[in-house]
Amino acid sequence: MKSQLTIVFLMLMLFSEIASSQTIKVTAEYKPASYETSGGRFVSTTPCLKTASGMWLSYCRGEISSLDSLLFSISYGVTRTAKKRVDNPKDSIFYMQSFSQKEMIVTSAKGISYRVSLTPEMLGAHFDATIYNETARPIYDGFSNPKGGCSYLDKQVAGNTDWLAWMVLWGNVAGKSCYTALSTDVGVTVKALFFGFKIKPPSPLDMPNGVYNGSITLSVSSNGDISLGNGTYNDTKLIIDLTLTVRHQLKVDFPRGYSDEHSQVTLLPPGGWINWIHNGKRELSILQQDLPFRIWFSAPFTVALRCQHQWGTECGLKDSKGRTVPLKTYYVNRVNEMTLLTTSQYKFVLPVQGKPIINAARAIRFQVIGGTVTEMMKYPGSNFKGDVTLIFDASID
DSSP states (O other): OHHHHHHHHHHHHHHHHHHTEEEEEEEEEEOOOTTOOGGGSOEEOOBOOOOSSSOOOTTOSSOBOOTTSEEEEEEEEEEEEEOSSOSSGGGSSSEEEEOSOEEEEEEOTTOOEEEEEEEEEEEEEEEEEEEEHHHHHHHHHHTTSOBSSOEEEEEEEEESSEEEEEEEEEEOOTTOEEEOSOOOSEEEEEEEEEEEEEEEOOOGGGSOSEEEEEEEEEEBSTTSSEEOSSSEESOOEEEEEEEEEEOOOEEEEOOOOSBTTBOOOOOBOTTOHHHHHHTTOOOOOEEEEEEEEEEEESSOEEEEEEESSEETTEEEEEOTTOOEEEEEEEEEOTTOOEEEOOSSOEEEOOSSTTOOEEEEEEEEEEEEETHHHHHHTTSTTOOOBOOEEEEEEOOOO
């Protein structure tokens, strides 16, 4: 029996723990168009929404909030007894206290982790307190001049002879304890907490593709990470869930040939056929042509070949008689360094880590060399052809 009672007690404690917390969700992504980089930063996808009943801010209408100025309304129940004589600032009609900064960890499904900083920016509340208007007016005016180093942002009040519903929002709150000096003896019922903060994630240019999740739990109480003064708190925890999505992308622009799907390349001797004829038709050792292109990328990518006519791990050209010759295919960078491409993926990285490549000139060089050229020249009038497909893969792990 003792064991059963202990289990029931633990389960009740667990359910109580769950019931006494609130959760807000923050999402941001790095999914630039191939030709954009968003300055190498995450872009928030988190809207500024009213999620608690009662008063709300006139300038927050569902638009996307920047990661530098996120703001949430959270239903929070706090019962307080404010005092006219403010010997303890936590007994003022409005008091708020915030931590200075915290770190959270976001982790991908592959176990890759990064640190993210969270800094409070704004704190406020919607609360009910019935105060006669002559007493209420100077208290309301005092919301514009908080004590403790915070800055005034917004306030609202509702009522007539008695003022009943109040809202106040202060900024510059990190590490501060702020309050209004004018107060009165009255019961206060907090309906909603307003919490604004800044998220500073790492640069997405240093992160592999993936979805990164993290969470941090803040205490909300008279002496917690966040405090609205002395009182009884129905919810004692605030959980912030953060999801960062990284999707590096790639754009490659090739010149078009006779169709929208193919670029046309003709292999020539150095200087062209006319120059070769004028130079006495000397023995050829190379036929080649460059295919220029433009490229945009913000992370490593791979290139591989798919061949109409295979020659080992490389491509080949074939004439109408079925004769096949090997074709060399190279990736040529900005300093004319050549990398041989094959049917296996070759990985290219950023020249400078964290610095995207934007609209850069590159080339694919096709060559037939050495004795292969001599062999081809034995069949004048022959046409050696073949399709080479270049596969650029931006699926970075």
